[in-house]
Amino acid sequence: MRQKHVAVIARVVVLFCSFLLSMEEVSSQSSSSISAARTPNETPDFNGIWQALGNNYWNVEPHAASPGIVRGLGALGAVPGGLGVVDGGVIPYRSEALVRRNDNFSNRLTRDPAIKCYLPGVPRATYMPFPLQIIQGQSHIMILHEFAGAVRTIYMTDQTEAPASSWMGWSNGRWEGETLVIETTGFNGMTWFDRAGNYHSDQLRVVERLTARSPERLSYEVKIEDPIVFTRPWKMSMPLYRRAESNAELLEFRCVEFVEDLIYGHLRKDQSR
Amino acid sequence: MYLLGNVLVVGLVVGGVSPKSAAAQSAGRIEQLSGTTTPEYVVPRTPDGVPDLEGFWTNQTYTPLERPSEVNKAFYTVEEAAEIEEGRFEREVAQTSPGTIPDVHYDFTQFGLDRSQSTFARSLRTSLIVDPPTGRLPPLNTIGLERARKVMEERERIGGRWDAAENNQLDDRCIIMRGAGPPMLNAGYNANYHIVQNADYVMILVEMIHDARIIPLDGRRYPSGRVRHWMGLPRGYWEGDSLVVETANFNGKNPLEGSSDQLRVIERFTRVSDDTILYKFTVADPDTWDRSWTAEMSMKKTIGPLFEHACHEGNYGLYNTLVGARLEDRKADEEDGLQGPEE
Numbered sequence A: 001m002r003q004k005h006v007a008v009i010a011r012v013v014v015l016f017c018s019f020l021l022s023m024e025e026v027s028s029q030s031s032s033s034i035s036a037a038r039t040p041n042e043t044p045d046f047n048g049i050w051q052a053l054g055n056n057y058w059n060v061e062p063h064a065a066s067p068g069i070v071r072g073l074g075a076l077g078a079v080p081g082g083l084g085v086v087d088g089g090v091i092p093y094r095s096e097a098l099v100r101r102n103d104n105f106s107n108r109l110t111r112d113p114a115i116k117c118y119l120p121g122v123p124r125a126t127y128m129p130f131p132l133q134i135i136q137g138q139s140h141i142m143i144l145h146e147f148a149g150a151v152r153t154i155y156m157t158d159q160t161e162a163p164a165s166s167w168m169g170w171s172n173g174r175w176e177g178e179t180l181v182i183e184t185t186g187f188n189g190m191t192w193f194d195r196a197g198n199y200h201s202d203q204l205r206v207v208e209r210l211t212a213r214s215p216e217r218l219s220y221e222v223k224i225e226d227p228i229v230f231t232r233p234w235k236m237s238m239p240l241y242r243r244a245e246s247n248a249e250l251l252e253f254r255c256v257e258f259v260e261d262l263i264y265g266h267l268r269k270d271q272s273r
Numbered sequence B: 001m002y003l004l005g006n007v008l009v010v011g012l013v014v015g016g017v018s019p020k021s022a023a024a025q026s027a028g029r030i031e032q033l034s035g036t037t038t039p040e041y042v043v044p045r046t047p048d049g050v051p052d053l054e055g056f057w058t059n060q061t062y063t064p065l066e067r068p069s070e071v072n073k074a075f076y077t078v079e080e081a082a083e084i085e086e087g088r089f090e091r092e093v094a095q096t097s098p099g100t101i102p103d104v105h106y107d108f109t110q111f112g113l114d115r116s117q118s119t120f121a122r123s124l125r126t127s128l129i130v131d132p133p134t135g136r137l138p139p140l141n142t143i144g145l146e147r148a149r150k151v152m153e154e155r156e157r158i159g160g161r162w163d164a165a166e167n168n169q170l171d172d173r174c175i176i177m178r179g180a181g182p183p184m185l186n187a188g189y190n191a192n193y194h195i196v197q198n199a200d201y202v203m204i205l206v207e208m209i210h211d212a213r214i215i216p217l218d219g220r221r222y223p224s225g226r227v228r229h230w231m232g233l234p235r236g237y238w239e240g241d242s243l244v245v246e247t248a249n250f251n252g253k254n255p256l257e258g259s260s261d262q263l264r265v266i267e268r269f270t271r272v273s274d275d276t277i278l279y280k281f282t283v284a285d286p287d288t289w290d291r292s293w294t295a296e297m298s299m300k301k302t303i304g305p306l307f308e309h310a311c312h313e314g315n316y317g318l319y320n321t322l323v324g325a326r327l328e329d330r331k332a333d334e335e336d337g338l339q340g341p342e343e
Helices: A002-032 A071-077 A095-106 A255-267 B019-026 B078-094 B142-158 B316-339
Strands: A048-052 A132-136 A140-145 A151-155 A170-176 A179-185 A205-214 A217-225 A234-242 B002-004 B007-009 B055-058 B129-131 B192-197 B201-206 B211-216 B233-239 B242-248 B264-273 B276-284 B293-301
Touching: A132 B201, A140 B192, A140 B201, A140 B211, A255 B316
Parallel strands: A151 A170, B211 B233
Antiparallel strands: A048 A132, A048 A234, A132 A140, A140 A151, A170 A179, A179 A205, A205 A217, A217 A234, B002 B007, B055 B192, B055 B293, B129 B293, B192 B201, B201 B211, B233 B242, B242 B264, B264 B276, B276 B293
16 A cells, blocks of 8 residues: 555656756756847848857767778777767667668668768758858758758748659748748658768658747757658757858859769779879 | 830740640740830839749740851741741650660650640741850860860760769769759750749759759858869849849869859849740850850749659669670670680
8 A cells, every 4th residue: 555655656757857858948948049130021031150169960869989991090080979969869660671770871882871961961061060051031941051062942932742752852841930840751761860970761751940049049859750761750950150250252162073083993994193 | 916116026925735736836936035124014013023034934945046057137927936846845755666776875855845736936946046146155165175175075974874973964963964054054854943932032943853953142252262063152132123142162074055153144134024934044154155245034833733853763774784894795795705815
């Protein structure tokens, strides 16, 4: 009897604590949300050049620093540690998908699509170590990436289903109060989440939520759904910081030229070149 | 149809029709271009109060950059222009005829890549170049000629097209399209653009190889001459109802008609009707020509959206052709081996 009481009390305490925690989560979100500057269309103004910091582009899951895979690069090619950006720390892979992820990791030097300057996909493009620029037009919001010149058009008015599959997917957006919500589908399943082999299929559906936390900072939350690869939807979140240099500008990173030797070099007639 | 000074202007958009019927419909609805907007046209404005250039546009045209050598006038008659278009339509349709050599290439008409099925700007002009008045590029100066000679020498030195990936044209390598610009020339097909504006930038997305031109309007300077881009660095401003974009800091690796990294391009975008932007550009390069030259054309409103043009990612053609070339090499070596060394 007494044990039962203890169990009930314990359960109530746990529930109350989790309630407090969820309150904390909600309140921390609402209190730190600001009323962003407005565009002439009265929507929050996210125009600008933004960039994610941290080392999550190496691996979105928590990871310790480790040596690089290209020996000659020494400390410069080594992987810095990261606390991870995945809610709960671990991506909920299906068991067979986890095997493939681990295999991807072992073979990342040849399998990572970004090494070949392929379009990085979504959300990976957002947190690569390159800036992105948001340009808000009247019916489209452009997200322009320095890496590989990757481009996303967010359809705010003339929304359609993805006409075919693509590397960067097909994005429809809407405003929910202070938050820009972007739903992206129509992926070709050939992109990864990071440099550690974390991957998805062409059934990927990405829902991103961008909210201003200060004039210089956006919060970026992204929900990932892909029933082929994951047992349940999962989330990542991180800040995007405004590039504050007065001359900040996206520069060309036309990397196709830089990977020609990697992709086609062995097909050269004169191998001494 | 309306009169503009003493220039007859007729707008037309052809879209989504079969090549033959488009050709049949074409007669008589051809425009001449002019540098000014019609007095009665009120340019639409964005909520920021500047001219609204947003939307999907194409500068597809049959008009060549330079006036053909056998032509010695600035404008065709309507009948002459229609006849030339008819000839071009027929050549494009021929690409779909089974068993013909052109048919081995893409089926342009099946995929709607031919001009006859796309919206295109029609013009009586015999060339896009309006200055020099000959409609032709100025001659290369001594520096330009010397560079052209070196380019030819280098081409000889590097060997055949299928000896290495880098021996191919930039567009076959999916690095950049020749017409990506600036100036934005209609290089073959998909000469489509998506313009999006905010208060501080104009963005022009070139469909081919998803090249986005991000044009700051805040009067900032060009960066150090060490920072050079394939497409140069653009700086823009509004002058009356025209968007003016000046581009410098080219890397010179995608030359425009033999230009160098000293190329400078000034483009002027003026909306002259609901479905037309007049696109005029002046090109100068002291290391190539002794004078600047100017061309103009229309950008016509077209239907969106633009789909992702992932050229490099799908470049099986370059890879497989190189594989084929190396197999041929090996076969030739084996045959030589069978014959044995010549006595």
